[in-house]
Amino acid sequence: MCGIVGITGFMPVNQSIYDALTVLQHRGQDAAGICTIDALNCFRLRKANGLVSDVFEARHMQRLQGNIGIGHVRYPTAGSSSASEAQPFYVNSPYGITLAHNGNLTNAHELRKQLFEVGRRHVNTTSDSEILLNIFAQELDRFQHYPLEADNIFAAVAAVHQQVRGAYAVVSMIIGHGMVAFRDPNGIRPLVLGKRVIADGRTEYMVASESVALDTLGFEFIRDVAPGEAVYITEQGQLSTRQCAENPKSNPCLFEYVYFARPDSFLDKISVYSARVRMGTKLGEKIAREWEDLDIDVVIPIPETSTDVALEIARILDKPYRQGFVKNRYVGRTFIMPGQHLRRSAVRRKLNANRAEFRDKNVLLVDDSIVRGTTSEQIIEMAREAGAKRVYLASAAPEIRFPNVYGIDMPSATELIAHGREVEEIRQLIKADALIFQDLDDLIEAVREENPDIAQFECSVFNGVYVTKDVDQRYLDYLQSLRNDDAKAIARQTEVEGLELHNEG
Numbered sequence: 482m483c484g485i486v487g488i489t490g491f492m493p494v495n496q497s498i499y500d501a502l503t504v505l506q507h508r509g510q511d512a513a514g515i516c517t518i519d520a521l522n523c524f525r526l527r528k529a530n531g532l533v534s535d536v537f538e539a540r541h542m543q544r545l546q547g548n549i550g551i552g553h554v555r556y557p558t559a560g561s562s563s564a565s566e567a568q569p570f571y572v573n574s575p576y577g578i579t580l581a582h583n584g585n586l587t588n589a590h591e592l593r594k595q596l597f598e599v600g601r602r603h604v605n606t607t608s609d610s611e612i613l614l615n616i617f618a619q620e621l622d623r624f625q626h627y628p629l630e631a632d633n634i635f636a637a638v639a640a641v642h643q644q645v646r647g648a649y650a651v652v653s654m655i656i657g658h659g660m661v662a663f664r665d666p667n668g669i670r671p672l673v674l675g676k677r678v679i680a681d682g683r684t685e686y687m688v689a690s691e692s693v694a695l696d697t698l699g700f701e702f703i704r705d706v707a708p709g710e711a712v713y714i715t716e717q718g719q720l721s722t723r724q725c726a727e728n729p730k731s732n733p734c735l736f737e738y739v740y741f742a743r744p745d746s747f748l749d750k751i752s753v754y755s756a757r758v759r760m761g762t763k764l765g766e767k768i769a770r771e772w773e774d775l776d777i778d779v780v781i782p783i784p785e786t787s788t789d790v791a792l793e794i795a796r797i798l799d800k801p802y803r804q805g806f807v808k809n810r811y812v813g814r815t816f817i818m819p820g821q822h823l824r825r826s827a828v829r830r831k832l833n834a835n836r837a838e839f840r841d842k843n844v845l846l847v848d849d850s851i852v853r854g855t856t857s858e859q860i861i862e863m864a865r866e867a868g869a870k871r872v873y874l875a876s877a878a879p880e881i882r883f884p885n886v887y888g889i890d891m892p893s894a895t896e897l898i899a900h901g902r903e904v905e906e907i908r909q910l911i912k913a914d915a916l917i918f919q920d921l922d923d924l925i926e927a928v929r930e931e932n933p934d935i936a937q938f939e940c941s942v943f944n945g946v947y948v949t950k951d952v953d954q955r956y957l958d959y960l961q962s963l964r965n966d967d968a969k970a971i972a973r974q975t976e977v978e979g980l981e982l983h984n985e986g
């Protein structure tokens with residue numbers, strides 16, 4: 482997952498975009514970038530691998546001048562992890578465009594070919610986001626006049642929707658025009674719109690992956706950008722919006738609510754926190770029903786994402802909730818780290834047991850999800866080392882059995898612990914005394930309660946149904962060959978920096 486942000490204002494936006502990226506950091510830890518438009522109508526760009534606090538030093542911030550800008554934190558799902566594939570991306574025609582993308586395209590390969598052979602455009606990286614930028618640029622280029630009207634920009638987004646498949650929440654800037662943001666016709670990845678009225682009465686606008694970024698910067702939430710919709714804000718601060726998809730549907734990604742988003746965000750009118758509490762209610766009730774004879778002394782979350790779920794399970798079961806693990810606050814999220822070796826070693830650096838909570842007790846550990854099983858296997862071992870008598874595990878998400886192709890880096894089914902396995906086999910692998918998963922219908926119900934208008938969630942990782950309908954076994958095999966952990970490790974070793982475009986180093 483990645484985090485994106487864009488602001489059109491009347492004061493310098495560099496610090497605000499930096500601050501927004503820090504609260505979106507949980508969506509991507511590998512690279513970060515900010516691009517602004519300065520007073521001379523030139524882009525200023527700084528992007529590099531690393532956390533936000535590492536990428537932007539004072540000298541970079543000083544150079545990122547301008548009242549309009551976009552930012553990105555990256556968790557790669559396509560291409561390489563080279564710094565030249567950090568975002569935003571730039572293309573010089575028409576007018577000069579930069580773009581930041583959260584999601585993943587499922588027809589990037591065909592689009593690249595078409596861009597080269599028909600559009601005569603070369604894309605110098607292996608990033609799907611640079612392809613998306615070039616498709617957008619190609620469509621804007623069909624209007625051979627300056628300035629472009631809002632109608633032209635919306636027509637270009639409509640043409641992007643016709644050609645591009647997959648998931649994309651996008652923020653982009655066009656020199657001489659302003660900022661454009663849009664969301665794919667299934668609304669798989671989130672995007673929210675907010676505003677801030679400044680002292681002289683003018684309105685600044687902001688778009689971001691999650692509403693928490695608006696809160697932090699004092700922007701008022703207006704609404705979610707609708708699936709298929711585009712938002713255009715001119716340099717003068719004039720906002721227009723248009724539905725650009727023929728048949729938009731709301732199919733937001735269910736895993737955002739389970740793991741990715743911050744609990745204090747609202748996505749598609751649903752509080753992530755409340756959804757997690759309801760996940761706890763449903764799972765707690767299932768545990769009470771199915772594990773009547775299990776003797777549980779204490780409920781312990783596996784920090785950090787599962788804490789809200791675990792607290793509610795403890796309430797339902799009427800058992801004490803205890804912080805049995807202490808999280809090292811300086812180690813990031815392990816699941817989104819590149820490479821299994823790094824992920825494994827991170828779990829023990831990140832979590833340590835409070836022995837007093839384990840000694841001679843039967844403990845119920847709660848996690849939000851079990852993906853590769855890296856965390857659960859080690860945590861169960863740590864609980865035993867700390868003296869637990871019996872260790873039970875509950876997962877707020879059902880078994881994750883299928884790859885994700887829409888912006889979560891789970892491209893390889895064989896790396897998923899639940900792929901092709903039943904609960905009992907998984908239990909044996911992670912060495913739990915008992916294991917329970919949430920049912921998919923319960924998870925959907927828990928999330929959907931606040932917004933029953935959502936007819937269907939994107940939940941392919943649980944049921945193998947891909948809402949864009951273009952994903953077949955051939956594509957999944959292709960993706961697996963490209964992006965399994967071994968392939969990525971080899972690619973990292975042989976990686977060379979591509980053409981470095983103008984980058985405030």
Ligand SMILES: O=P(O)(O)OC[C@H]1O[C@H](OP(=O)(O)OP(=O)(O)O)[C@H](O)[C@@H]1O
Nearest residue numbers: 785786814815816851852853854855856
């Ligand atoms: O089965 P696995 O492959 O280990 O993946 C699942 C684990 O990874 C995530 O935690 P993470 O450390 O990324 O972040 P968190 O601190 O937000 O829980 C998630 O919350 C699970 O704990």
Ligand SMILES: NC(=O)CC[C@H](N)C(=O)O
Nearest residue numbers: 482483557558559583584
């Ligand atoms: N997680 C994401 O949203 C990734 C965006 C894009 N596909 C990349 O790999 O850079």
Ligand SMILES: [Mg+2]
Nearest residue numbers: 783784785786
């Ligand atoms: Mg976790």
